[in-house]
Amino acid sequence: MLRTVQELNDWQALSDHPALGAYLGAIHPVPGGVHGVGLGEVRGSFRLNVVGFLEHMRAQVEVRNESVERLEPQRDGSWTINGTERFDRVLLAEGYQARWTEHLWGPLGFARTWGQGLNVGLSLDPGVMLHRSHFLLPDGNGLYQLGASFGWGIEHGDQDPPEANASQAEELLNSAREWVDGSIDVQGQWTGIRPNTQDRRPRWGWHPEHPTLGMLNGLGSRGTLHAPLLAQELWS
Ligand SMILES: Cc1cc2nc3c(=O)[nH]c(=O)nc-3n(C[C@H](O)[C@H](O)[C@H](O)COP(=O)(O)OP(=O)(O)OC[C@H]3O[C@@H](n4cnc5c(N)ncnc54)[C@H](O)[C@@H]3O)c2cc1C
Numbered sequence: 001m002l003r004t005v006q007e008l009n010d011w012q013a014l015s016d017h018p019a020l021g022a023y024l025g026a027i028h029p030v031p032g033g034v035h036g037v038g039l040g041e042v043r044g045s046f047r048l049n050v051v052g053f054l055e056h057m058r059a060q061v062e063v064r065n066e067s068v069e070r071l072e073p074q075r076d077g078s079w080t081i082n083g084t085e086r087f088d089r090v091l092l093a094e095g096y097q098a099r100w101t102e103h104l105w106g107p108l109g110f111a112r113t114w115g116q117g118l119n120v121g122l123s124l125d126p127g128v129m130l131h132r133s134h135f136l137l138p139d140g141n142g143l144y145q146l147g148a149s150f151g152w153g154i155e156h157g158d159q160d161p162p163e164a165n166a167s168q169a170e171e172l173l174n175s176a177r178e179w180v181d182g183s184i185d186v187q188g189q190w191t192g193i194r195p196n197t198q199d200r201r202p203r204w205g206w207h208p209e210h211p212t213l214g215m216l217n218g219l220g221s222r223g224t225l226h227a228p229l230l231a232q233e234l235w236s
Helices: 005-014 050-058 101-104 166-179 220-235
Strands: 024-029 041-042 070-073 078-083 085-087 090-092 112-122 133-142 142-147 183-195 205-206 213-219
Touching: 005 024, 078 220, 101 213, 112 166, 142 166, 166 183, 183 220, 205 220, 213 220
Parallel strands: 090 213
Antiparallel strands: 024 041, 070 078, 078 085, 112 142, 112 183, 133 142, 205 213
16 A cells, blocks of 8 residues: 555555565556555465364364473384373474473474454445555455554463454554544454564574474464465475
């Protein structure tokens, strides 16, 4: 979302940039009810249906909904989980909880953050994905995902994200009101914890003393984006 002529000029000037140019696409007219001078198309961007993607992947593997309470190396390099099941290799992808990963690798240097999103109805439906300081993503029938806020203060060992709170909701609504007209009707809200690290870098690899044990973590604010590439690197 380009709000000023200066931003529009910057977008056009940067389209020759050696690193950014490939991603800065055409400038499109702003839909009715949206404040701005143009919509800069980010080439190669897309929205992943995360739930659909996970359902598709889960259908191809055996899923067991049990917590890993015991993880023990065996002499032949295999591992037992919860005392019974034996596995040739184990890959830990525990997210912000990271109980076993930190036990076996040491502290990952987390600076966990949390975020809140809102499910909103817009009276003037722009009909496209919009992003500025926050995002507005269409879910159909005039409903949108508005997100996500940024909150600090997650204690090590917290199992669940904090409850949605009014000040973060207000921050999101104030942001959206700056760029969309019409009424914004909040219909639901959600929160989640980001497994951020202090240096904002992911952690992945195979254990130096246990070559059959791997981990992928620290995916922070962009895990959906980065996980496929990192998983591929880990596997190869
Ligand atoms: C508000 C918000 C907005 C975000 N927006 C974006 C975005 O726009 N784009 C993007 O790319 N990313 C985004 N992210 C980041 C993304 O959600 C995370 O980076 C990603 O979920 C991390 O994936 P993960 O698999 O490492 O961890 P998780 O998604 O946390 O998954 C870890 C899983 O391991 C399980 N687990 C942990 N310990 C055990 C155990 N002992 N036994 C069994 N199971 C265990 C957990 O229950 C969980 O299911 C956002 C995150 C938040 C909170």
